[in-house]
Amino acid sequence: MINVSNVFYIYPDGHEAIRDVSFSVQQGECIGIIGANGAGKSTLLKLLVGLYTPQSGCIVIDNMRMSKQTLRHIRQIVGFTFQQADDQLFMPTVYEDVAFALRNDGINENEVKQRVTKALTIVGAMHLKDRPPYRLSEGEKRLVTIATVLATEPKILLMDEPTAALDPKARRTLIHLVQSLPHTKIVTTHDLDFVLECCERTIVLANGTIVYDGPTENVLTNEPFLHEHHLELPLMLQGRK
Numbered sequence: 395m396i397n398v399s400n401v402f403y404i405y406p407d408g409h410e411a412i413r414d415v416s417f418s419v420q421q422g423e424c425i426g427i428i429g430a431n432g433a434g435k436s437t438l439l440k441l442l443v444g445l446y447t448p449q450s451g452c453i454v455i456d457n458m459r460m461s462k463q464t465l466r467h468i469r470q471i472v473g474f475t476f477q478q479a480d481d482q483l484f485m486p487t488v489y490e491d492v493a494f495a496l497r498n499d500g501i502n503e504n505e506v507k508q509r510v511t512k513a514l515t516i517v518g519a520m521h522l523k524d525r526p527p528y529r530l531s532e533g534e535k536r537l538v539t540i541a542t543v544l545a546t547e548p549k550i551l552l553m554d555e556p557t558a559a560l561d562p563k564a565r566r567t568l569i570h571l572v573q574s575l576p577h578t579k580i581v582t583t584h585d586l587d588f589v590l591e592c593c594e595r596t597i598v599l600a601n602g603t604i605v606y607d608g609p610t611e612n613v614l615t616n617e618p619f620l621h622e623h624h625l626e627l628p629l630m631l632q633g634r635k
């Protein structure tokens with residue numbers, strides 16, 4: 395579903411944020427990308443959704459090599475939720491926000507209504523449809539941003555820090571939602587307990603390179619390795635020591 399080969403990305407100021415990164419993702423996998431602040435997690439997600447273009451290396455999504463010509467099509471396959479929900483919600487009501495991309499694509503109003511209703515129902519936010527997004531709580535906003543993406547019917551979901559600023563109940567709702575979605579998913583996060591519950595495979599980034607790619611359980615129980623990369627044992631595993 396995703397193949398990343400020898401990708402390098404240097405910001406315009408010369409900072410090399412991604413260095414020789416390669417990995418593949420199979421359909422239906424849920425992968426956690428973890429690492430210290432500044433390790434390159436968000437940069438990598440933005441490369442996968444085509445917001446940034448690598449200086450070298452190649453990204454293939456659903457058998458299509460990412461390029462100016464394929465970007466529009468790839469954006470229909472890949473749904474991306476930003477770290478800040480406010481970056482994604484800007485319409486007067488939740489309904490209009492979820493409908494926005496569909497209307498932009500010229501989809502007829504009947505189908506827009508069906509898709510918006512389905513997406514809001516999946517995330518359990520139908521009751522919010524007439525509310526202004528800026529008045530919602532962080533947890534509600536997070537669910538609505540996921541609905542905006544689900545409505546476009548992507549095959550792949552990329553989520554940047556989805557549990558940031560959520561209280562335990564909202565976080566639990568999100569965990570259940572992510573576990574129930576059949577999509578291929580890549581999630582960047584500092585919430586290692588979330589990774590333990592939702593992702594069977596984990597990639598650890600450090601200074602823009604991959605230092606681990608394998609089963610989640612193996613890496614999240616390796617305390618010396620986690621410490622070396624400014625990470626800690628997930629809270630769920632700390633009692634086992």
Ligand SMILES: Nc1ncnc2c1ncn2[C@@H]1O[C@H](COP(=O)(O)OP(=O)(O)OP(=O)(O)O)[C@@H](O)[C@H]1O
Pocket residue numbers: 405406407409410411429430431432433434435436437438
């Ligand atoms: N626009 C930019 N211009 C120059 N350097 C940048 C830019 N954005 C990010 N960087 C640098 O690229 C590196 C990777 O940043 P990135 O935001 O991808 O890290 P991250 O792992 O997502 O961090 P965090 O956990 O703090 O969100 C960092 O050193 C950061 O300072």
